Amino acid sequence: PSHILEAGKQVLYVLEKAGYTAYFVGGYVRDTLLGRPVHDLDIATSARPDEVVALFARTIPTGLAHGTVTVLQDGVPLEVTTFRTEAGYADHRRPDEVRFVSDIAEDLARRDFTINAMALDLRGDVVDPFGGRQDLHDRIVRAVGKADERFAEDALRMLRCLRFASQLGFSIDPYTYEAIRRHAQDIHYVAVERISSEWNKALDGPYPERIVTGILHTGLASAMPGFCQLFEDKYDLTDKEQKQICAVNGVVPRWAYLFLICNRETEVERILRALRCEKKVIRACQQITNIARKLHNSHTAGERMRWILEHGFEALYEAASLYAIIYENETTAKEIERLYESMRIKVLQDLAVNGAELQTEMNRKGGPWIRDLLLTLALEVNEERIENERQALLLRARMILNEDT
Numbered sequence: 001p002s003h004i005l006e007a008g009k010q011v012l013y014v015l016e017k018a019g020y021t022a023y024f025v026g027g028y029v030r031d032t033l034l035g036r037p038v039h040d041l042d043i044a045t046s047a048r049p050d051e052v053v054a055l056f057a058r059t060i061p062t063g064l065a066h067g068t069v070t071v072l073q074d075g076v077p078l079e080v081t082t083f084r085t086e087a088g089y090a091d092h093r094r095p096d097e098v099r100f101v102s103d104i105a106e107d108l109a110r111r112d113f114t115i116n117a118m119a120l121d122l123r124g125d126v127v128d129p130f131g132g133r134q135d136l137h138d139r140i141v142r143a144v145g146k147a148d149e150r151f152a153e154d155a156l157r158m159l160r161c162l163r164f165a166s167q168l169g170f171s172i173d174p175y176t177y178e179a180i181r182r183h184a185q186d187i188h189y190v191a192v193e194r195i196s197s198e199w200n201k202a203l204d205g206p207y208p209e210r211i212v213t214g215i216l217h218t219g220l221a222s223a224m225p226g227f228c229q230l231f232e233d234k235y236d237l238t239d240k241e242q243k244q245i246c247a248v249n250g251v252v253p254r255w256a257y258l259f260l261i262c263n264r265e266t267e268v269e270r271i272l273r274a275l276r277c278e279k280k281v282i283r284a285c286q287q288i289t290n291i292a293r294k295l296h297n298s299h300t301a302g303e304r305m306r307w308i309l310e311h312g313f314e315a316l317y318e319a320a321s322l323y324a325i326i327y328e329n330e331t332t333a334k335e336i337e338r339l340y341e342s343m344r345i346k347v348l349q350d351l352a353v354n355g356a357e358l359q360t361e362m363n364r365k366g367g368p369w370i371r372d373l374l375l376t377l378a379l380e381v382n383e384e385r386i387e388n389e390r391q392a393l394l395l396r397a398r399m400i401l402n403e404d405t
């Protein structure tokens with residue numbers, strides 16, 4: 001958004017005015033040159049962290065040792081990092097030491113890909129020592145320098161490479177690609193949270209099939225927790241599957257799609273937990289895979305109605321849309337929509353009695369029976385077997401409970 005850019009320009013201006021050099025760097029430059037929407041802004045400068053702190057009224061010492069200070073400019077937090085080189089990556093993830101330098105070109109050389117290794121100054125001049133603009137034009141992700149060394153330094157870069165190719169729809173430079181295949185096993189050095197975050201960004205993009213085929217073909221999938229179980233018997237996506245996963249909307253339904261085509265719907269929880277996914281996401285994914293599977297098996301209209309009441313129309317519709325894509329059957333989703341429109345009780349709250357009332361009137365301890373009973377009553381109202389009227393519902397509830405005991 002423009003206020004972020006304005007704040008960023010102000011920061012560059014203040015730094016330049018004080019005699020330092022300063023640039024926009026990284027994703028901001030790449031996305032601006034591509035004409036893509038920009039979400040964050042990174043600034044690099046020749047000023048040392050303490051000099052940055054001294055120049056601005058409000059700063060946060062985010063990562064002083066690595067040269068990063070967050071400047072609050074007009075209420076916008078901006079990361080300002082001193083030009084630096086990095087050395088010694090004993091853990092295959094982070095540099096053991098960073099050294100501050102005064103030349104932007106040295107800073108750009110430590111960055112991962114040519115398209116991420118450009119700098120832009122206040123006058124709109126681009127510093128581009130590695131041919132990033134050409135690669136943007138040719139739509140190629142290419143490692144800066146020797147790909148083998150770059151992936152040996154930091155194994156996360158392999159997944160970032162596939163992520164950028166997937167997000168942007170770019171191809172991968174063949175040397176870079178071969179280096180990923182050679183270093184795939186090193187991915188185990190990377191924290192699972194970082195793996196998940198790159199994967200989710202790619203899966204959410206316009207070319208989700210590329211991250212899937214990318215990790216399968218390079219051997220990354222078999223070296224990553226969770227993914228090795230998910231793709232145990234799956235080595236590739238068919239052309240049809242590649243089209244299908246693009247047609248599915250949203251990260252969670254795309255996850256669900258993968259669980260279904262890999263026949264791993266019973267392992268959603270185990271696998272997503274291994275990837276430290278949020279509980280909410282795990283639940284949603286389980287729900288949509290389970291319903292899509294149920295829709296595929298034979299069932300009655302009454303059961304459909306029950307599922308709508310149990311899980312909510314949204315969840316059912318989402319599952320039906322996924323089902324429509326996997327099983328190439330669009331009628332189910334339409335039928336569910338029509339069924340929902342015809343339902344007098346669309347959610348349990350539409351009933352003329354609620355759970356608390358049932359519990360008091362029936363004079364029983366709380367428990368799962370309450371929800372079961374509400375569901376049964378709602379179905380009977382929808383099937384026009386009883387009226388949605390308090391006394392009638394309570395009477396019927398008593399009968400049902402007596403039948404049960």
Ligand code: ATP
Pocket residue numbers: 025026027028040042110111112113116117154156157
């Ligand atoms: P986006 O924010 O859209 O996901 P980005 O390119 O801005 O993409 P960030 O993770 O925000 O990615 O990193 C900012 C910049 O820092 C990158 O453009 C790149 O120049 C550099 N960078 C980030 N991670 C690495 C890494 N693992 N190795 C080398 N350089 C990196």
Ligand code: MG
Pocket residue numbers: 026027028040041
């Ligand atoms: Mg960024």
